[in-house]
Amino acid sequence: MSKPASYWRLRPFVYRLEGSRCVKCGHFHPLVRKVCRRCGSKNLERDRLPATGILRHFTVVSQAQQGMEKNTPFIVAWVEMDDGSKVVAQMTDCEPEDLKPAMKVETVVRKIKVDGESRLIFYGIKFRPSA
Amino acid sequence: MPRISDAAILGYGCYVPRYRIKGYEMAKLWGKSTSELPVKEKAVAGFDEDTVTMSIEAARHAINRAGVDPSKISAVHVGTESKPYAVKPSGTIVAEVLGLSRKTTSADFEFACKAGTEAVQMVTALVEAGRIEYGLAIGADTAQGRPGDALEFTAASGAAAFVIGKNSRDCIAKFEYATSYVSDTPDFWRRSYERYPMHGSRFTGEPAYFHHTISAVSTIMGENGFSVNDIDYFVFHQPNVKFPLAVAKVLSIPLEKVKPAIVADQIGNTYAACSMIGLVKVLDRAEPGQRILFTSYGSGAGSDSFLLVTCEGLERRRNLAPTFDEMVSRRKEIDYSTYLKFREKIRV
Amino acid sequence: MRVYVGGVGLTKVDEHWERTLTELMAEAGLSALESAGLQSVDAVVVSNVFAESLQEQVNLGAYFAEVLGLRGVSCLRVEAGGASGLAAVYSAASSIVSGLNKAVLVVGAEKMSDATAEEAVALSSMEEPAEYIASLGVSQLAEAALIYKEYLIRYGLEQEDVAYFPVLGHEHAQTAPHAQYQFKISVDTVMNSPYVAEPLRRFDTTSPADGAAAVLLLSEELARKLDSPKAVLKGFGMASDYLSPFDREDPVEMRSINFAAQRALEMAGLSRGSIDFVEVHDSYSFMAPLSLEAMGFAEKGYACHDARKGRWSLSGETPLNTFGGLKGRGNPVGASNIYSLAEAYLQVTGNAEKNQVDGAKAGLIQAVAGLGSYAAAVIIEEVG
Structure with a gap:
């Protein structure tokens, strides 16, 4: 993009x-x-969507991806939002060992990636463990 | 007379990223003394954080405390020396994410570490003039110190935000008075396209930080006929821990009126956010009816000084968002190499 | 009206550094024409997914006709993610059934070696809804890992159980002359390979591959006139689903795969028991058991147990991925399904040589786009 x-x-x-x-x-x-x-x-x-949900599963991605080459490893989570919708997004402000299925998470806006050509900064929703 | 008759803090919030690097980590790498560190440790923004994301977090807390409908906020001014874009306002991204009014005035202010209080000046004036109902004044920085430079020990990341509106009984603190004191003093600067700032080493002290801070404080106290006894809390900019305490000594301010605002020992110098986070920490513990003297300092150089009186709404609103202590308690220590990765100091 | 396969052409799946996409397409296409003894066709169909991203080339249909020397024929290019090949076959077969064409040459071609590993992750993610998956920094690889995790937990499986499928793929590929990986691996090889997105390991995924495969589809009338070995396409089943598995009621339920197989079997009038071998889309290791279960060839959660009993081996009850599948033969994305169909043709015509399944009369070829957003199944049968 x-x-x-x-x-x-x-x-x-x-x-x-x-x-x-x-x-x-x-x-x-x-x-x-x-x-x-x-x-x-x-x-x-x-x-x-509600800003909070429950962590279903997470994965630690170690394979680098275009636009996020320097971001590895990062965590991607499958979250069941409070209304039952499922959202898949990155997790931030946590280490894998902090995470347990069924724990509460909340949304936060962070940098997702920096575009290679126009150098735009893409911000977007990530999850983090609820306070 | 720069008296402020009708503008108040309705909500306040700060954001401190969870990562910390100890001064010791840097001192041992560069072979410097580990016995006289300017701050114990500093807060470091994560890989996916910048001035915009930290502003959003602090502003969210401030809005939660203010309890105002975000769509009624029609000014977002961000003071920073680390805006992610050289050209493109940080405030519009903050406004978009938080769902603020589209009829919003927004700009990024630059005045080194006092850029945040310049945003406060702007928003209080807009409110007082009746141009807006509510506005957000934000100070945020992901301050950069050149690896190995003295600044590296203290240059930290953080943000603070205030929702400012008209006075009411239920507000957090009323603004009483504001003054500024500036001069052309090249103690610290960063030219365009440069990654790291330059500074005048010890020149940043006496003729710069101390002269401007003390001049602003003396002016605001003198013009109001106040003595130290009339003020319950003093909030100063904190390039380190030593400087604000030295100001207190010069002005004969008891330490117990200065120390509640000291945050640099725990998070370092968060530049444009620094004195604003100090004010947040004071608001976390002040009682209604107390007077606060809040003074920033920005290199280049100048100080903004404000008098505020806390109000009835403070105690009720305090618990509607995380306090400074709660923010700081989420802490993850990182080593120097992680610090380099997070702050993109690794050139590839 | 029935559609016949009258010839196939395969290039070796490899990193073809020196060869262009069109060169590979030409080799496969000409070899398919030659095997059927045909000079020309009415139309050519190209299955390709990433040429505009990787080779900055669109308009592949006409280019394919040109490199075959077939100036003037009708042409088109089909893209349906990982199921592009079978979608191209579906399109070509439709034109034959409708009477529009009598002979259509379908080529699947892809050159993934032009992508870096980082780009390949982003490319495969293009099968997912870019507006709300990629925009949040989520790759298909990460989505696949999350589904794999749920699959393991739901059915009480271990990674070692699923690792049997890559092992099987490599085992079958070792005697396949056109396969990318002609060597055996063990469960330990899979388990000792590094995580790419845990629980997915390097050997649970495929690696970049170049290749082209072609199948020649014929009307019954034309097929009768040709001497080459022939097979008949008896059943077609295609089904779509939401692009992101996480928008579905249950991300592990591969409804499209179930529908596609069911429709193909119904059209062919065959039961699962009369299918002699199955080619499934194992772009991620766990997609093999998940597909077998979704298609009803194994009970939910039992495909891995069946694997241990040897059910999916070449000599087993239902041989699976008889030339190695995407894992062993390789996964040149837009070409992969055409390889599978061509391999199935070799099976039912008795030309599979060392990989021959004894008595192979009917085979089912399945393909998947994304993580089940589109599935296709084709049933091929010997001509009796």
């Missing part, structure tokens, strides 16, 4: 976990959707 606009238009989700919630079945989708992927309803409203 080297184009500024392609990152910029994602701000509602990557900064604030905003998206579209189905009024009929309650299913949440990141960003804007016209149709609920779960029940097919076209009645969706803008909503925001």
